[in-house]
Structure formats: structure tokens, C-alpha cells
Amino acid sequence: xxxxxxxxxxxxxxxxxxxxxxxxxxxxxxxxxxxxxxxxxxxxxxxxxxxxxxxxxxxxxxxxxxxxxxxxxxxxxxxxxxxxxxxxxxxxxxxxxxxxxxxxxxxxxxxxxxxxxxxxxxxxxxxxxxxxxxxxxxxxxxxxxxxxxxxxxxxxxxxxxxxxxxxxxxxxxxxxxxx
Numbered sequence: 193x194x195x196x197x198x199x200x201x202x203x204x205x206x207x208x209x210x211x212x213x214x215x216x217x218x219x220x221x222x223x224x225x226x227x228x229x230x231x232x233x234x235x236x237x238x239x240x241x242x243x244x245x246x247x248x249x250x251x252x253x254x255x256x257x258x259x260x261x262x263x264x265x266x267x268x269x270x271x272x273x274x275x276x277x278x279x280x281x282x283x284x285x286x287x288x289x290x291x292x293x294x295x296x297x298x299x300x301x302x303x304x305x306x307x308x309x310x311x312x313x314x315x316x317x318x319x320x321x322x323x324x325x326x327x328x329x330x331x332x333x334x335x336x337x338x339x340x341x342x343x344x345x346x347x348x349x350x351x352x353x354x355x356x357x358x359x360x361x362x363x364x365x366x367x368x369x370x371x
Contacts, residue, residue, distance in 0.1 A: 239295055240299070243295055243298045243299045244291075244295075246298045246300075247287075247291055247294075247295065247298045250298070251287045254283075255280070255283060255284065255287075258279070258280060258283055259276075259280060262276045262279055262280065263276070309328065309333075309352045309355055309360055310352050310353065310354060310355065311351065311352060312328050312329070312351070312352050313328070313349060313350070313351050313352075313365055314326040314327055314328035314329075314333070314335075314349070314350050314351075314352070314360075314362070315327050315347060315348070315349060315350070316335075316344050316345065316346055316347060316348050316349075316350055317332065317346065318346050319343055319344070319345055319346055320335060320336070320337050320343055320344040320350070320362070321337075321343035321344075322336050322337045322340065322343070323335065323336040323337070323359075324344075326350055326360065326362060328352070328360075333358075333359075333360050334358065334359045334360070335350065335352075335359065335360040335361070335362045336356075336359055336360075336361055336362070337361075337362060337363065338353045338354075338361045338362060338363045339363070341363060341364065342364075344362070344364055348364060348365075349364070349365040349367075350362040350363065350364060350365050351363055351364075351365040351367075
């Protein structure tokens with residue numbers, strides 16, 4: 193199908209769907225069970241439609257380049273058509289398989305993730321007076337004590353209050369130290 197005809201077909205289908213919603217038919221109020229199940233699974237995984245669309249759109253140039261290169265190689269070396277489409281299919285399958293592992297890199301809008309260390313607990317690896325290093329989930333982070341409180345000794349539990357660049361601002365975790 194020609195790209196222009198495909199676009200017109202999609203546009204006209206979207207236009208028809210929008211007109212139906214404006215008409216307010218009862219059928220539009222009933223959610224499609226397949227769509228809601230897919231959306232539910234995506235949200236549980238943390239994916240959004242926006243992330244999926246970004247991923248697909250950013251894969252299009254490399255796939256198009258692959259197709260162009262394969263067409264040229266087919267002309268030069270007389271490759272069979274099935275081998276060209278097979279390589280394109282492998283490329284697309286690779287993108288589908290990798291998506292669950294790389295989707296977070298395409299989630300640019302998530303503000304909370306930038307400060308995901310806030311609220312986490314860690315252990316002081318050296319005396320924090322007022323700064324030093326702490327370990328959280330196996331990673332070593334530079335940290336400073338918040339509010340000029342007493343120095344935190346090596347081995348004491350801390351809780352992250354906020355982030356300033358790559359420095360964590362922490363306080364003594366009273367819940368951990370009382371236990």
C-alpha cells in the first residue's frame with residue numbers, strides 16, 4: 193500500500209472515530225477489554241504509550257537505513273528477496289526483544305525518577321562530618337549531613353532527604369538505629 197494512501201486511510205479512520213465519540217453512542221462508553229488489559233499490563237511494567245511511541249519512532253531511521261542498504265546489496269550481489277526481508281524481520285525482532293530492557297531510557301518525562309534516591313536507606317562507610325561516603329544498594333555515594341546535625345559515624349544507618357547534583361543530603365535514620 194502506498195504511504196500516502198495508508199496515511200489517508202488512518203486519518204479517515206481517526207476522523208470517523210472522533211466523530212463517533214462526539215456523537216456519544218453507548219458503544220463508545222464500553223471499554224474494549226483487550227485494550228484495557230494491554231494498557232493495564234503496560235502501566236504495571238511502568239511503560240506508557242508515549243514511551244512506546246518514542247521507542248518505535250527512534251527505531252524507524254535505523255530500520256529504513258537497513259532496508260536501503262539491503263536493497264543496494266541485493267542489486268549488487270543478486271540476493272534473494274526472502275533474505276532481505278528476513279534480515280529486516282530479524283532487525284525488528286531485535287528491537288521488540290530489547291524494548292523491555294531499554295524502555296527506561298526513553299521515559300524522559302518521569303520527574304520522580306530523577307530523585308529516586310530520596311527516602312532510601314543506606315549505611316555510612318566513613319564518618320560523615322559533614323560529608324563522606326555512604327553505601328546504598330551496593331553503590332557508593334558522596335553524602336552530606338542535612339542541617340548541621342551531629343556527625344554520623346561509620347556503620348550507622350542513614351536516610352536520604354534530598355539530592356544536590358550527585359551528592360546525597362542525608363540524616364541519621366532513627367528507625368534503623370533504634371532496632
